[in-house]
Amino acid sequence: MLDKMMGSDNKFHKFMGNLFYMAVVNIFWIVCCLPVFTIGASTTAMYAAAFKIVRGKEGRLTDEFFGAFKRNFRQALPITVIMLFTAALLATGIISLRGMEDPNSILYGLLIFLSVAAIAIFSYVYPLLAVFDNTTPVLFNNAWRLALTNLPVTMMCVILNAFLLLFAFTFPGAVAYVIGPWVVFGFALAHLIDTIYLYKIFEKYMPKETDPEEETEQEA
Numbered sequence: 485m486l487d488k489m490m491g492s493d494n495k496f497h498k499f500m501g502n503l504f505y506m507a508v509v510n511i512f513w514i515v516c517c518l519p520v521f522t523i524g525a526s527t528t529a530m531y532a533a534a535f536k537i538v539r540g541k542e543g544r545l546t547d548e549f550f551g552a553f554k555r556n557f558r559q560a561l562p563i564t565v566i567m568l569f570t571a572a573l574l575a576t577g578i579i580s581l582r583g584m585e586d587p588n589s590i591l592y593g594l595l596i597f598l599s600v601a602a603i604a605i606f607s608y609v610y611p612l613l614a615v616f617d618n619t620t621p622v623l624f625n626n627a628w629r630l631a632l633t634n635l636p637v638t639m640m641c642v643i644l645n646a647f648l649l650l651f652a653f654t655f656p657g658a659v660a661y662v663i664g665p666w667v668v669f670g671f672a673l674a675h676l677i678d679t680i681y682l683y684k685i686f687e688k689y690m691p692k693e694t695d696p697e698e699e700t701e702q703e704a
Contacts, residue, residue: 506672509533512549513671522557524564524610529553530671531614534679556613559620563613567606574599600642604631607641611682615690630685637681644674 509530516526532552577595581587608627612618618626631638643650648666652659 505537506534506676507669509549510669510672514667516553520568521561521564524560524567525553525557527610528556528560528614530675531611531679534675535611535615535683538679538683552614560613563609563620570602574602603642603646604638607631607638607645607678611679611686615686634685637685640681641678644678647674
């Protein structure tokens with residue numbers, strides 16, 4: 485039993501190995517997010533790395549991450565601008581309403597709903613960009629459709645991707661104790677869990693990969 489628990493085929497062992505892989509990638513992600521306008525390309529690259537390990541094809545960390553970063557940078561840039569503009573607009577509205585003595589509860593609820601919807605859509609846009617070759621309008625169109633038709637996974641992604649923000653909003657006094665560990669491996673854990681479930685959704689739309697050995701046999 486001990487041999488089975490410690491063996492390389494153990495699921496927990498594999499998950500922890502993948503989490504370590506993502507924690508290393510997380511360092512690249514944080515550094516590449518620093519210019520702000522590269523957040524989208526960096527997030528897409530992180531998802532590309534996560535999808536690769538979920539498919540059991542880890543490869544080299546730097547090659548996979550920076551290859552995806554460079555490949556998707558041009559398309560991710562306008563998506564990042566849209567995301568930042570949307571976030572700034574919604575955050576300004578929510579903060580303004582919270583500062584009022586008698587805020588409009590209907591408008592406040594609408595802004596919260598729109599914020600959740602925006603997080604949900606962007607939770608699909610970047611993974612879709614990492615896996616599929618589509619135009620930006622098609623990515624957004626597919627993102628909202630998948631978010632709506634896979635609500636349990638969507639809500640899980642929203643909670644994971646907005647965890648730090650939600651925690652700071654709910655427990656502002658305790659955020660200092662959480663932000664350190666979350667920055668070190670929390671984002672990696674969130675992206676890895678997201679990818680495990682998103683892969684199951686995306687898999688039926690992915691082109692089937694052919695084994696090089698099989699191709700050689702067919703050619704022969």
